[in-house]
Amino acid sequence: MDSPSEKRRAAAARSRENADPHENRAPMPKVVLVLVLALVAWGCWYIATAPINSPSELGDRRTEADLQGSGKAGGGVDGAAVFQARCVACHQATGQGLPGVFPPLAGSEWVNGKDAKVAAIVLRGITGKLTVKGTAYNGAMPAFADQLSDAEIAAVLTHARSQWGNTSPAMTEDVVKAARAQTAAMTAPFDGDTALGAPGG
Structure with missing residues (x-):
């Protein structure tokens, strides 16, 4: 059993200890409470009286039909994204190609030539000598008929032609679809200038 002196020392030690911390509770200021209630009341009034059936005067005013596109010039497909994924490695982001290896698209008589012919080139690919802007290229371009849809080909050609x-002018899906049908019997890429003839022919 503790002696009286030990009890006194223990009591003195406890009295020197700091009190346990506790969180003070302060009520919300009345001004803030009134402001919050006013904002809630205004929000309820605004929602109840807003003309929800009227067209918005702000923001993006395009309709769903606008966003979906007409289906004629790429059908809303991002031609730049298709180019970045499929074409940029050879033709480069500048459209200048690689000298002596891959032809440029910038100013190319083939890109800017007959719609059906450039669509057929993308669909079926090319091997052999192809002359672009007076320079002969002997690289190979893969066929994209099995890799890209008509909409994607129309979109990427529209991108390249602009x-x-x-x-x-923009390339249309109808032109690509027709070119796909006209070249459906092909089992190998075009043999360059020999098979393609003149760009506008």
């Missing part, structure tokens, strides 16, 4: 100084 970049790097090119100003040719």
